[in-house]
Amino acid sequence: MRAKRNQSIETICIHGKDLRRAVDNTGAVSFPIYQTAAYAHPAVGESTGYDYSRLQNPTREETERIVADLEEGIDALAFSSGMAAITTCFELFKPNDHLIVTDDLYGGTIRLLEHVSKKNALEISYADTSQSDHIISNIKDNTVAIYIETPTNPMMKVTDIAKAAKIAREKGILLIVDNTFLTPYFQKPLLLGADIVVHSGTKYLCGHNDTIAGFLVTNQDVISEKLRFLIKTTGGGLSPFDSWLLLRGMKTLALRMEKHQQNAISIAHFLKEHKKVAQVYYIGLSEHPSYEIQNRQGSGYGGMLSFRVNSEKTAKQVLQRVRLIQFAESLGGTESLITYPIYQTHADVVEEKRKEQGIDECLLRISVGIENEMELIADLNQALG
Template sequence: MNISTQAVQIGLEWDTRTGAVSVPIYQTATFRHPGLGQSTGYDYSRSGNPTRQSLEDGMARLDNGARAFAYSSGMAAIANLLLLFRSGDHLVVTEDLYGGTCRLFDKVFNQFGLTFSYVDTSDVEAVRAALTPRTRAVFAESLTNPLLKFADIPALSTLCRDRDLLLIVDNTFLTPYLLRPLDLGADIAVYSASKYLAGHNDTIAGLVVVKDAELAERVYYHQNAAGTVLGPQDSWLVMRGIKTLGVRLDRQQENAAKIAGWLKNHPAIAKVYYPGLEDHPGHALVKRDSRGFGAMIAFEVATHALVEQVLLKTRLISFAESLGGVESLITFPEVQTHADIPLELRARLGINNTLLRLSVGIEDGSDLIEDLNQALEA
């Protein structure tokens, strides 16, 4: 079955008693027991809620995993995964990582004895060189935020398997609709479900999909113990969003390809990062492993003065945090999403004071180009 069809069908099998097409929102903290020592399968909503489970079951199918887990945010999902490790363990992670993930690693979990090495995870040999006897996992973004480098997941999975390491892939930018990390050898896929999966800029959520049932039991133990679960209302919103994932991403990618090509030829644009462009370093690899190139674009304007001009002059494209929703959004990574990355690392990576990140929405592509064009005019 095509994944777009699977996405539309999420939750349809759930309510066999009434046949409800939309999964009910079980807004309850606790569940009545039918008798002493008996359970309906649900006892307390931190441990399991029918609405959340419907989302988790559907997401496991979409990503071809053993189990999935829904969290109160993408950061909560990553934090919960770090509970798999112990003081003294080492992880190799993507260097141009989302700033919030970097903050979580270096400012929170570092104080508990976890250590992290930042490397270009699109370079397998760089990852290999960073491994130590204490390394327990590689954490890579499939398509990095914001520079859109692409990880060779099959090669990384071979490296990790040979060393008995976990491979965790943040697949937020591509989603299972375009890329299934577990099919390519990853052990765990993690998502900020606030982005493309929910798709409407109206909820905060995180999702984790685990390939192996035994590892999934460990992840569930930590989810339940720490209580970082997604509530039933937000679980329902994410499911509603997933139903239109295919049609949304098809339109967003179509728009992104047009805009990237237009930006590349604009005199006020110094550089464009988009994997759908043939001169992008990861273009061939993305084409090999993914069903599409995504709908995120990063670009450098010719001068720093143009940054504020573009951010304040766009009319359709909102100057706002986040990405992946139906509305187009633009941000300035250096002072917004990636401010927690050390200055010297930002400079080396190219996250500079002329770089803008554009999340392309489902508006008419020509209208978005017109909006950018008027914002770039002096």
């Protein structure tokens, strides 16, 4: 294969940085779906390069190639869900290892940490990683990794990735960054010093609310080797058809992310002025406390925002009245979705921790889709009343 070329991210979304692997001789423009569990061998001791789809599959490999190129990594591994990816990532660690994690995490990640990781004797410390001194103060002799979401779900806090990476390097520990909200289109953690990037591919990478997937991406050979062993052993790889759905979805990632952001900025400014809205959490607002940090470490702000209304009654009214925006628990798709974190994404988080993070009966989260922005604003306006 020829050397990788310098290309725009729009082109990489469709083709990757290099020619795709020659596994098909039909000239099919859309990469084929290799819906097979096993592969025949030409003879004893000979192989086509494929043995069993738990180990390798051409469609999954093509998906991984594109994601690795987008994130500027040397390897990407595709999993059956975002949580499968995170679970496998935590298998890098052994009992009594200590992890520092962002305190404002997706509720499913907190559930994993509290009910599985702790059971497996991992030691977990929650910290406000948007404050670098909070990271430093939580480091112990047995600390092996820092795990962050930035921006966080649902309070949209931003961690300075380069600062966190510097701290991690000085202490000889890993930095793991969940980049689901911004995607490599707006933010590239590996270039800022992260060791592993996590994605729920279900969200923006796929972008159509029609499949579930997850990814781990790294720029280090030793980490790649360990993760490849784990995915082979635990069997969490993405299916061929779902891999193809990701390939299809990523072709329009650049176009979608621009429209998501355009709509989100307009909605954030509308909500700021509404009499029933107490606060808007969007990293694209100049008054966001980490606005300058985000401008430094990313190229955009994405399509996720949260807002606090004046009462629980108003929150429930909005959820009941929205028509174009759908009341559903996901994000990152073409359709706009509104979520009630206290009862959906963070229902399993203990009440005291939820309240501490500001996740209460008045907080709503919107995944802004790519519909007409004025129609979305009109829908919110009538729902707020």
